[in-house]
Amino acid sequence: MSRRTYNIAMVCDFFYPQPGGVESHIYQLATKLIDRGHKVIVITHAYEDRKGIRYLTNGVKVFHVPFAIIYRSSTFPTVFSFFPLFRNIMIRERIEIVHGHATMSTLCQEAILHGRTMGLRTVFTDHSLVGFTDAGSIFTNKLLKFTLSDVDHVICVSHTGKENTVLRAALDPLMVSVIPNALVSDDFKPLPRPEPSSLPFAQHPLPAHPLGPNDTLTIVVVSRLFYNKGTDLLTAAIPRILENHPNTRFIIAGSGPKAIDLQQMIEQNVLQDKVEMLGPVRHEKVRDIMVKGHIYLHPSLTEAFGTVIVEAASCGLYVVCTAVGGIPEVLPSHMTVFAKPEENDLVAATGRAIAALRANKVRTERFHEQVKAMYSWTNVAKRTERVYRGISGDISEEEFYGADDASHWSVTRGRNFALIDRLKRYYGCGVWAGKLFCLCVVIDYLIFVFCEWWWPGDQIDIARDWPRKPPASDDD
Incomplete structure (x- = not known):
């Protein structure tokens, strides 16, 4: 009927x-x-x-x-x-x-x-x-x-x-x-990964792209650069994260009144080769930015849901986010590392995520299909x-x-x-x-x-x- x-x-x-x-x-x-x-x-x-x-x-x-x-x-x-x-x-x-x-x-x-x-x-x-x-x-x-x-x-x-x-x-x-x-999961697919080898243990393969100790790990941020989105928190945390983890870089996409603070932080700490600011991006380009990274960092101070972290997980990124508002309801625990909306805890949580990825403890290649089944x-x-x-x-x-x-x-x-x-x-x-x-x-x-x-x-x-x-x- x-x-x-x-x-x-x-x-x-x-x-x-x-x-x-x-x-x-x-x-x-x-x-x-x-x-x-x-x-x-x-x-x-x-x-x-x-x-x-x-x-x-x-x-x-x-x-x-x-x-x-x-x-x-x-x-x-x-x-x-x-x-x-x-x-x-x-x-x-x-x-x-x-x-x-x-x-x-x-x-x-x-x-x-x-x-x-x-x-x-x-x-x-x-x-x-x-x-x-x-x-x-x-x-x-x-x-x-x-x-x-x-x-x-x-x-x-x-x-x-x-x-x-x-x-x-x-x-x-x-x-x-x-x-x-x-989200439209087909618009947020991770990069294609090679087929696992046909070795005897291939039925339980390691992640397709394991990170070595000296490989560069990329952290992505896609957000409006406003106070409530945690841009001040991000500005304070980035130098400390890069100091603790030298083989790490940031890609930041978005615009807003707090962009000037990020630019000043980059110049004061001479991080031009470590932090790339892309400015405003169209929504259809977000996936192309996300697939360049390994971790998505979301330092928001208040959030009712946080669609962008679902998009990031669908692209195969490990998510580090603040445990505020409705964010803890969005993704299961194996896809996220939660932090308090404080500088020290955000730096520590990002460090845990980096360590987990370098130790190949997180199966991010499975995230896309799991997110696709959860959200429609x-x-x-x-x-x-x-x-x-x-x-x-x-x-x-x-x-x-x-x-x-x-x-x-x-x-x-x-x-x-x-x-x-x-x-x-x-x-x-x-x-x-x-x-x-x-x-x-x-x-x-x-x-x-x-x-x-x-x-x-x-x-x-x-x-x-x-x-x-x-x-x-x-x-x-």
């Missing part, structure tokens, strides 16, 4: 041509949902020469809206001025579900608010971890509570991320699902589709929430769009904040009423759809 298909809008500030985990997640999820018969569009801001409407592989239609960027690719908060354009796109494309991504995305937060005002189902995927103590985190979490007070369902990429989001937005845990990131975008799309079916009422409450919890969700599951009910949900966000949020919702509703009068929906042309693929069956 074929399943119902949906018209879905993915909304986020972070999308191609900018490289990154969120960007890759949105694109891969969109293409796999299209493979299952759904219609998916992406709404993001303009990127230099990327303006207007673009079509990507598999018929992914991308709207690049002209809004100013203020910080790390996030647009300036407009709150209401995005609404008329957003409404026009929703009507033209006959969108049923608005799926926003990333806490730090202004477009995402505004789209969820406007989508609910228009009577659309909404889903939010959180890709990051945010603290609770500093002023920026407190402000961010308050805004997230505002947005998620009236969302149908929330998806997190790790169980640690789920705990963080539930606490930050004061959500019922039953309202949050965990669906991890994945097709599986992510199926699980996301199930969320869409649940919030749209196409599967029973017992099936979506579980038999034991169905009665608990009998009222809140089908969150209605009546203005008075929405205001009740927002009013509970705080003594002062609740009143402010209610005012924002009322203004948003009045703008919607004005737009419906000024430019009725039935006068907006409907866009022609890209030819759809046959809907996936229940067995697919």
